[in-house]
Amino acid sequence: MKQTFRKDERLHRKSLITKLFEDGNSFNVQPLRVTTLRSDFQSVYPVQLLISVPRHLYKRAVDRNLLKRRIREGFRKNKEELYTTLAGNRIKLLMCIRYQSKEILPSRIIQDKINVILRRLLESYGKTSG
RNA sequence: ACAACAGUUCGAUCUAUCGCUGCGGUUACGGAUUUUCCGGAGACCGGAGAGGAAAGUCGGGACAACACAGAGCGCCAUACUUCCUAACGGGAAGGCUUUCGGGAUAUAAAGGCCCGGGGGAUAGAAAGUGCCACAGAAAAUUACCGUCCCGGUUUCACACCGGGAUAAGGGUGAAAACGCGAGGUAAGAGCUCACGGUUAUGGCAGGCAACUGCCAUGAAGGGUAAACCUUAUGGGUUGAAAGACCAUGUACACUGACUGUUAAGGGCUGCUCGCCCAAUGUCGGGGGGUAGGUCGAUAAAGCCUGCAGGUGACUGCCGGCUUAGAUAAAUGAUAGAAUAGAACAGAAUCCUGCUUACGGAACUGUUGUUUUU
RNA sequence: GGUAUCGUGGCCGAGUGGCUAGGCAGAGGUCUGCAAAACCUCGUACAGCGGUUCGACUCCGCUCGAUACCU
Numbered sequence: 001m002k003q004t005f006r007k008d009e010r011l012h013r014k015s016l017i018t019k020l021f022e023d024g025n026s027f028n029v030q031p032l033r034v035t036t037l038r039s040d041f042q043s044v045y046p047v048q049l050l051i052s053v054p055r056h057l058y059k060r061a062v063d064r065n066l067l068k069r070r071i072r073e074g075f076r077k078n079k080e081e082l083y084t085t086l087a088g089n090r091i092k093l094l095m096c097i098r099y100q101s102k103e104i105l106p107s108r109i110i111q112d113k114i115n116v117i118l119r120r121l122l123e124s125y126g127k128t129s130g
Numbered sequence: 131a132c133a134a135c136a137g138u139u140c141g142a143u144c145u146a147u148c149g150c151u152g153c154g155g156u157u158a159c160g161g162a163u164u165u166u167c168c169g170g171a172g173a174c175c176g177g178a179g180a181g182g183a184a185a186g187u188c189g190g191g192a193c194a195a196c197a198c199a200g201a202g203c204g205c206c207a208u209a210c211u212u213c214c215u216a217a218c219g220g221g222a223a224g225g226c227u228u229u230c231g232g233g234a235u236a237u238a239a240a241g242g243c244c245c246g247g248g249g250g251a252u253a254g255a256a257a258g259u260g261c262c263a264c265a266g267a268a269a270a271u272u273a274c275c276g277u278c279c280c281g282g283u284u285u286c287a288c289a290c291c292g293g294g295a296u297a298a299g300g301g302u303g304a305a306a307a308c309g310c311g312a313g314g315u316a317a318g319a320g321c322u323c324a325c326g327g328u329u330a331u332g333g334c335a336g337g338c339a340a341c342u343g344c345c346a347u348g349a350a351g352g353g354u355a356a357a358c359c360u361u362a363u364g365g366g367u368u369g370a371a372a373g374a375c376c377a378u379g380u381a382c383a384c385u386g387a388c389u390g391u392u393a394a395g396g397g398c399u400g401c402u403c404g405c406c407c408a409a410u411g412u413c414g415g416g417g418g419g420u421a422g423g424u425c426g427a428u429a430a431a432g433c434c435u436g437c438a439g440g441u442g443a444c445u446g447c448c449g450g451c452u453u454a455g456a457u458a459a460a461u462g463a464u465a466g467a468a469u470a471g472a473a474c475a476g477a478a479u480c481c482u483g484c485u486u487a488c489g490g491a492a493c494u495g496u497u498g499u500u501u502u503u
Numbered sequence: 504g505g506u507a508u509c510g511u512g513g514c515c516g517a518g519u520g521g522c523u524a525g526g527c528a529g530a531g532g533u534c535u536g537c538a539a540a541a542c543c544u545c546g547u548a549c550a551g552c553g554g555u556u557c558g559a560c561u562c563c564g565c566u567c568g569a570u571a572c573c574u
Contacts, residue, residue, distance in 0.1 A: 003148060003149065004148095004149065004150090005149070005150075006150085010458080010459095011458080017458080050458070051458090052458085060475070060476090061185095061475085061476055062474095062475055062476055064476095065462095065476065066462090069461095069462050069463075070462090070463075072149095072150090072462085072463090073148095073149080073462070073463045073464090074463090076148085076149065076150095076463090077148075077149090077463085077464095106471080107463065107464080107471095108464095111463095
């Protein structure tokens with residue numbers, strides 16, 4: 001699988017975003033907070049992801065962009081296993097990753113944290129229908 | 131060569147791998163009026179892809195919607211002159227003023243002259259009103275001490291009491307009623323005069339003008355208009371989440387005509403005058419809310435080179451170029467060159483100016499030091 | 504994206520150009536066997552920079568920070 005991150009993989013429907021935060025389940029992998037929800041939506045990809053960095057933590061747009069880019073890279077490079085498993089089990093997943101720390105962490109650490117998140121998602125969604 | 135200051139310009143590049151957003155081309159594929167068109171979401175190729183401040187949203191516009199019978203008052207903004215500009219509270223050149231440094235002249239001082247740098251929201255305080263704490267007699271028609279004159283008490287003087295003249299001296303203050311000298315006087319005072327400063331009017335000369343120089347005739351008038359105010363000029367409101375369209379879709383928001391009332395109320399810029407509308411009912415038009423898409427939206431007061439004009443801001447002409455356009459929102463990540471994740475910082479309708487933030491690099495000018503000639 | 508308002512001690516909050524009120528909290532003292540209450544005393548501030556003015560929390564400009572509204 002290619003390590004792309006296209007528009008269809010991004011969560012951009014307002015109604016779906018509202019639904020995710022109303023009904024979704026969350027867990028923390030500091031400094032990240034993940035919210036997920038199983039849902040049906042029309043896309044070739046099994047996941048739609050929203051990346052968010054709160055404005056009150058970082059006043060400068062440059063800092064927010066940097067963190068969002070690092071999270072996105074971490075997800076893009078490591079998403080393959082989750083995608084194949086979910087596609088095999090016919091699960092569609094809405095997802096939000098929010099950054100919660102006040103210090104800007106380097107890419108390597110963020111990538112490790114995202115790997116932890118992906119493994120936890122594999123555990124919970126890989127087993128349910130497996 | 132180094133250092134300091136000022137100004138101008140620039141705002142780290144390349145390689146590899148994996149990615150993102152438009153655009154152009156080819157194509158798998160799909161459609162049709164079937165050997166040619168149209169579409170093309172997937173694939174491949176090509177090329178493009180944040181800033182000097184993109185920021186603050188401070189000034190001015192473009193653009194858009196709504197409003198617009200008119201009059202008065204009010205409110206807001208601006209304020210030396212000429213020019214530049216689409217416009218501006220921006221810019222250029224100049225005037226005036228203030229301050230700093232240097233020089234010359236002079237020696238009673240103040241001030242003036244020449245050169246250079248910095249600052250100035252820089253109309254009017256001689257239309258009116260207000261305010262100027264504390265201190266001081268007095269903060270704008272001033273008499274506390276002092277000085278002088280007259281009268282009284284007293285033999286005279288001193289002293290005391292009463293009446294007057296006086297802004298030269300004292301002290302206070304941020305500021306004290308033009309400075310200094312001479313005359314003058316009972317003592318004094320621009321009261322008078324010379325020199326000088328401020329200011330008003332008129333004339334002459336220079337300058338497009340602000341203004342400057344000279345001459346004449348006056349005047350004495352503290353400061354404050356980023357206090358009210360006066361004068362002149364300008365100002366309709368809102369702000370792309372403006373606004374236009376498409377699809378979806380169904381409540382009585384809106385609206386036209388007629389009827390009807392003249393009271394409340396509403397609209398027209400904040401107020402007043404003035405003008406307009408009107409409850410209810412009938413008939414007709416029309417499509418609320420929610421959630422999407424397309425346009426607005428990127429070729430423009432555009433950029434670059436050259437020539438010409440202008441002290442300059444800038445303008446004209448020839449030629450060349452096309453330079454982000456996203457929509458939960460694209461420029462990244464990793465490794466290396468390299469000692470190294472370099473500063474401030476991310477377009478959101480666009481343009482123009484101002485202000486603020488900023489590691490570093492280059493150039494120009496001034497000053498200083500050192501070396502060589 | 505746009506519009507408006509505000510910033511005064513640790514906290515709340517008044518302040519018409521002339522020494523920055525007051526309350527709560529804190530510290531010390533009086534009182535008490537010890538505390539509380541009461542009373543007395545004290546310290547700590549005008550967001551920053553510049554301008555106007557003799558003088559600025561106040562007037563003007565810029566910057567920084569916070570809040571509210573439109574949507």
